[in-house]
Amino acid sequence: MASASAGGGAGGGREWDDWLHASLSGLRSAQLLRTLRPTVPLMSSSEALIYSADLDAWAQGRDPAVAHWGHCCTPPPGALTGLLTGGGPSGGAAAVLQQGPGAGPGPSLPSPGPLSRLRLFSLNDYLGLGAHPEVAAAAARAALAAGMGPRASALVAGYTHCHRQLEEALAELKGTEDCLLFPTGFAANLSLLTTVAAAAGAAGSSASPPPGHPPVAVFSDELNHASIIDGARLAARGAGGAAGASGQGQGGGGGAALHVYRHNDLGHLEELLSATPPGVRCLVVTDSLFSMDGDFADLRGLAALKARRPFLLALDEAHATLVAGERGGGAAEAAGVADQVDLHIGTLSKAAGCLGGFAACTRGFKQLLLNRGRAYVYSTALPLPVVEAAGAALRVAAREPWRRRHVWSLVERLGRGLGVPALSPVVPLVLGPEGPTLELAARLLRAGLHVPPIRPPTVPQGTCRLRVSLSAAHSYADVDELVGLVRASGVPLLTLPHLQDPRAALPGGPGSAGGGEGAVPLSAGELMRAGLGRGAGVQSRL
Incomplete structure (x- = not known):
């Protein structure tokens, strides 16, 4: 077995091995070591199957016990017999499981034993669209017609009329001029924050910040998603900006000053905005629905604050799109302030049940993002079956409130x-x-x-x-x-x-x-x- 290290000088491999062992041991002793747990997928947004041996290992904190079979979407012959919980697959579903994708003889491995049914309170498929027949059929039709679609970045050759149609549908949902698709919501936040900070710092202004002060200031809620945190940190690094341990901007040049305000504390945010020198462009970014606490940003309060102290407002609606609002437009629609949001970020991997991210915005911002957003420019465009599935999911959500x-x-x-x-x-x-x-x-x-x-x-x-x-x-x-x-x-x-x-x-x-x-x-x-x-x-x- 190869060493964990590529080695680099005398003793380099051993030093890296020792570091890796200590890192994993620290996670294990703190009860923070995580393990991937394979399941057998079903055509369901709330259930999966799992080999009983794997379920026991999971509950006891051991590594998975079952070896992989050659057909991951189809259990080996006989595995469906004697499910340990009631309501198991029958009729058409059992036939799909036995004859589904990848069906055929598996490798010569010991029998993995029986399967158990697992109900999932762990997915972000809030509307149950990931397993909707129309969504699955749309993906299948696209795959049969065009495979995965053109495999290139969107700017090179990966952009199709299907991608454009989905962007138009998302712009309509969010009430914006236009929309830009990204490979993930994470990529959307990285691109947006770094692009806006860099471009705002490079552009001219009727007012200039004091010498040595970053030309852009980013204000981020302390409980924002990791993609916002990482995007804001990259924006702060920029061309000389940096963020200190307190979260306050420290440097000055072409980067951004990064300020982290207390969760949903708009009084604290206003204090930070008030302390920002004239001539500095301000960007406030927040989740609308916070992914670990399940609470909402005070969007009406943010809109009122924006009227008093103008700033650019970027709102990540990853967990609220299709879930909140009369049309499923998100928390901003539900709060009646969607028109006060400048940049609507979202994902297609949660309530839409698919994959991908987007930024709904003006045509000008879209042009800027597709030219300057590195996570967009240097990523392959979304596969065509995913794009078509997401479009179908939007239609089903609109038809089935x-x-x-x-x-x-x-x-x-x-x-x-x-x-x-x-x-x-x-x-x-x-x-x-x-x-x-x-x-x-x-x-x-x-x-x-x-x-x-x-x-x-x-x-x-x-x-x-x-x-x-x-x-x-x-x-x-x-x-x-x-x-x-x-x-x-x-x-x-x-x-x-x-x-x-x-x-x-x-x-x-x-x-x-x-x-x-x-x-x-x-x-x-x-x-x-x-x-x-x-x-x-x-x-x-x-």
């Missing part, structure tokens, strides 16, 4: 059942230390429910939690079982103080007309027709 209505009714049901703040389809069950959090996650896993434990550095020390992610593909019975198991564990749940602040919720109630305020829950008949009623089998799940 009951999906938003149902997921918001699940949010209310979970919050009421556990007595915790539930402000969105992301509901944190905060336990505090790593040990109890991992123990409860393992207990739920053994019962067939995957609710991922979230630990530092993703969340602050002492706030370890189970992150419940709800989907329109979940049933009331799914949520009720989760509530019952958590309550039966007897583990006390903590409440993060900021989740009790009224500004952390969308104004106007759950979803703000996106299937929320004033909407009635789905009837039993509607649930059964959607495949969400009690006892619905895997084959009928969304």
